[in-house]
Amino acid sequence: MLTSPRRGSADGERGAEVELKFLIDADQGARLFADLRGGARPRLRTLTSIYYDTPRHALRRSGFVLRMRGDGRSWMQTVKSRALADGRLGRGEWERAAPTADPDVGLVRLTPAGGALPRRAILAPLFTVEVKRLSMLVDGPSATIEVSFDTGEVTAGGRAAPLCELELELKSGTPAALFDLARALSEDFALTASFVTKADRGFALIARSAPRAAHFEAPVLSPGLSAGDGFAAMARAAVAQIATNAAHLRASPNSEAVHQLRVGVRRLRATLSVFKKVVADGQLEAIKTELKWLTGELDRARNLDVFIAAKHRGPKGLARRLRGEQAAARARAIDASASGRFRALLLSTFCWIETGPWTGKGAPQAQRRDGAVAEFAAKAMDRRRKKILRRGRRLADLDRRRRHKVRIQAKILRYAGEDFAQVFPDHPRRAERFLGKLKDLQETLGALNDIAAGEALLADLAKGDAASDFARAQADRETKLIDQAQDELDDFGDAARFWL
Numbered sequence: 344m345l346t347s348p349r350r351g352s353a354d355g356e357r358g359a360e361v362e363l364k365f366l367i368d369a370d371q372g373a374r375l376f377a378d379l380r381g382g383a384r385p386r387l388r389t390l391t392s393i394y395y396d397t398p399r400h401a402l403r404r405s406g407f408v409l410r411m412r413g414d415g416r417s418w419m420q421t422v423k424s425r426a427l428a429d430g431r432l433g434r435g436e437w438e439r440a441a442p443t444a445d446p447d448v449g450l451v452r453l454t455p456a457g458g459a460l461p462r463r464a465i466l467a468p469l470f471t472v473e474v475k476r477l478s479m480l481v482d483g484p485s486a487t488i489e490v491s492f493d494t495g496e497v498t499a500g501g502r503a504a505p506l507c508e509l510e511l512e513l514k515s516g517t518p519a520a521l522f523d524l525a526r527a528l529s530e531d532f533a534l535t536a537s538f539v540t541k542a543d544r545g546f547a548l549i550a551r552s553a554p555r556a557a558h559f560e561a562p563v564l565s566p567g568l569s570a571g572d573g574f575a576a577m578a579r580a581a582v583a584q585i586a587t588n589a590a591h592l593r594a595s596p597n598s599e600a601v602h603q604l605r606v607g608v609r610r611l612r613a614t615l616s617v618f619k620k621v622v623a624d625g626q627l628e629a630i631k632t633e634l635k636w637l638t639g640e641l642d643r644a645r646n647l648d649v650f651i652a653a654k655h656r657g658p659k660g661l662a663r664r665l666r667g668e669q670a671a672a673r674a675r676a677i678d679a680s681a682s683g684r685f686r687a688l689l690l691s692t693f694c695w696i697e698t699g700p701w702t703g704k705g706a707p708q709a710q711r712r713d714g715a716v717a718e719f720a721a722k723a724m725d726r727r728r729k730k731i732l733r734r735g736r737r738l739a740d741l742d743r744r745r746r747h748k749v750r751i752q753a754k755i756l757r758y759a760g761e762d763f764a765q766v767f768p769d770h771p772r773r774a775e776r777f778l779g780k781l782k783d784l785q786e787t788l789g790a791l792n793d794i795a796a797g798e799a800l801l802a803d804l805a806k807g808d809a810a811s812d813f814a815r816a817q818a819d820r821e822t823k824l825i826d827q828a829q830d831e832l833d834d835f836g837d838a839a840r841f842w843l
Contacts, residue, residue, distance in 0.1 A: 360423065360436040362512040363525050363693075365534040366590070369507055372492040375532050376477055379490060385479040388414050392472040394545055395446050397464055405459035406563075408542040409451060409466065411444045418444055422454045423542075426563045426576070470499035470545035474506060481524065486516025488524055497541065499548040506544065508537065522694040529690055536689040537590065538583035556603040557587040559610060564765040566717045571702065573716035574618040577762050578696045581611035586689055589680035598648040601676055605641045608634055611692075613755040617723050621712045624700040633688045640679035644672035646796045655797065658809050668804060720763040721842040727756040732836050738829045743795045746828075750788035757781045760841075767842045774841035781838075784831040791824050 367375070376385055392412040396402045402409055406425040411418055417440065424435035437454040441447065446466050451457055474495030481488045491510045496503045513521045528534060560583070562576035584607030592600040612634050615622065647669040657665075679685055700706060711719070735741075735749045757778060764774040794817045802810040 360434050360512065361518055361521065362510050363521060364537045364540075365509040365511075365525075366537045367492075367507065367509045367532065367534060369494055371532050372477075372494070372507065372509060375509070375528065376479070376490075376492055378531070379479070379481070379528075385477050388476050388478070390414055390472075390474050390476050392474075392541065393444055393468050394470050394472070394542055395466040396469055397461065397466060400546075401459050401461060401464070402456055403542075403546065405456065407456035407459060408540075409446055409456070410542070411441065411446055413444060418442070420446055420450060422451060422456045424455065425560075470497060470548055472497050472506065472541045472545065480514065483516070483520050483524070486520030487514045488512065488516075488521055489514050490524075497544045497548060499545055500551070502548050502551070504544055504548055506541070509534065519698040522698050525690060526694060529686070533683070533686065534690065535590075535686050536582075536586050536693055538586050539590070556591050556597070556599040557584055558603060559584050559606065561762055561765070564716065564762060566715070566766045566768070568716040568766070569713050570618070570621050570716045570719035571712035573719070573762075573766070574614065574621055575696055577614045577759075578611060578618075579693075581607050581614055582689065582693055582696065583607075585611065589685065589689075592677055592680050596673055596677055598644075598652070601641060601644045601648060601673065604676075604680065605638065605645055608638050608641070609754065610758050612638070613758045616755055617727070617759045621708055621719070622699070622701040623708060624706065626695050626699055627701075630688075630692050630695060633684070633692075637679060637685065637688065641676050644669070644676045646800060647672050649793055650797050650800055653793070653797075655813065657801065657813070658805055658807065661801075661805055661809070664804055716763075717766045717842075720759070720766055724756060724760060724763065724840070724842055727752060727759070728840070731756065732832070735832045738832060739825050743791070746788060746825075747792055747795070749832075750785060750792060753781055753785040753788060757785055764841065770839075770841040773839050777835075777838045777841050780831065780835040784828060784835050787824055787828040787831055791821060791828065794821055794824075 390412055391414075392410050395409045395411065408423050410421045410423070412421065413419075419438055420441040421436060421438040423437075426434060435455065437456075439447075439450055448460070448464055448466060451464075451466075452460060472495065474493040476491050476493050478489055478491040481490055489510075489512045491512070492508075493510065494507050496505050511521055511525055525534070560580055562580040564573055564576060568576070585604060588600050588604035588607055592604055612631070615627070615631060615634075619627075647665065651665055651669060695701075701708065701712065703709075706712065731749060731752045734745070734752065738746060738749070741749070760774070760778050760781065764771075764778070767774065797817070798810050798814055801813050
């Protein structure tokens with residue numbers, strides 16, 4: 344499913360950059376290079392990278408960055424995109440040698456980023472990244488990979504942030520070799536996959552705010568993609584959300600980091616469910632098991648956050664106990680995100696998305712995998728829509744477990760529909776209305792689930808009749824929410840499908 348990146352031309356341009364990035368501490372990085380060297384001599388360079396954009400960040404808003412990088416002898420002008428439009432792993436990259444650190448606007452206009460620039464574009468330096476880079480080439484039977492260890496800092500407006508990361512970049516050959524090397528290194532070193540670029544770090548400094556939990560960034564999908572490439576793009580974006588929010592949780596624990604980490608896991612699980620007939624292979628069930636484990640490590644923290652934020656009244660002393668339980672549940676979530684099991688989950692899932700058995704030529708589902716994503720999406724969304732309407736019939740007569748299953752189906756369809764809308768560009772307003780109706784239903788069913796979760800928490804934490812008192816206090820609200828959900832389900836059933 345992955346193709347080798349387009350490489351090389353007379354003027355130095357490259358069509359794609361395929362690399363893996365990992366967080367690693369300085370001692371581990373130095374030891375990794377000492378073990379990896381095997382007689383080869385690493386190269387040490389000091390690199391200065393200056394990032395440019397317009398005053399309103401026109402390039403950034405369109406998914407591009409412009410970098411001028413120098414090593415003390417020469418400069419290189421590089422434009423990068425955040426993702427490839429054809430669903431492949433990697434980023435678009437266009438670079439040219441430059442005489443100075445000043446960018447050439449004309450050269451930028453020759454790349455896909457040119458359409459993002461205003462007619463009279465003014466480019467200004469925004470932030471600088473200075474690193475000492477230790478790098479070496481690793482030659483294997485099927486690929487040449489550059490291993491780079493960067494230590495330094497990002498500076499902007501008098502502020503600075505440290506940087507320490509490992510990069511594996513495919514210079515030639517097959518992406519499978521890149522993941523093979525990553526797996527081999529992860530057996531001996533604590534490598535944590537990262538999707539935060541140096542540009543991301545710089546723009547975070549410019550914002551002059553504390554790191555925020557990362558919301559899902561929709562992948563670039565087009566009608567011409569295959570179902571397999573569509574899956575890879577969607578799953579890759581979910582893994583990025585998981586990795587980024589796990590790092591936020593470890594660095595600055597808060598309820599939103601827990602929530603967005605959990606959303607990333609839910610999105611990935613939803614994507615696996617939607618594409619099950621495309622990606623089913625001998626590794627899928629193991630990945631699903633590990634994702635279920637991670638969900639379980641996060642659930643209690645999220646349930647407590649929601650309950651405490653709602654400011655429900657309870658027996659004397661409950662608030663103190665809730666805060667204690669919240670701290671313990673958050674610590675459990677942090678421990679999970681920092682564990683070797685989590686690191687292995689990230690890397691193994693990412694490797695499987697890109698090079699797992701389902702991607703092989705002889706995979707049983709190859710015909711479905713290689714078919715058009717638009718055709719696959721239309722059938723998949725039709726099935727999910729019918730399932731929601733069938734399972735949600737007479738919501739008031741369903742028990743909480745069955746209503747929760749309707750909610751899960753609504754969430755799966757909403758997540759998929761938000762991404763799939765790109766491959767059905769003819770009806771944007773219809774898609775907006777359809778997804779809006781679905782969101783309303785999902786949120787109301789979510790409020791009902793919060794009531795059930797609150798009862799369970801009180802039954803566990805409070806003595807006496809606290810859970811029963813809570814249930815009685817919420818009874819009228821629960822009845823109204825069920826009626827509201829039924830109305831929203833009816834509205835959803837009447838909403839025009841945007842894929843027809």
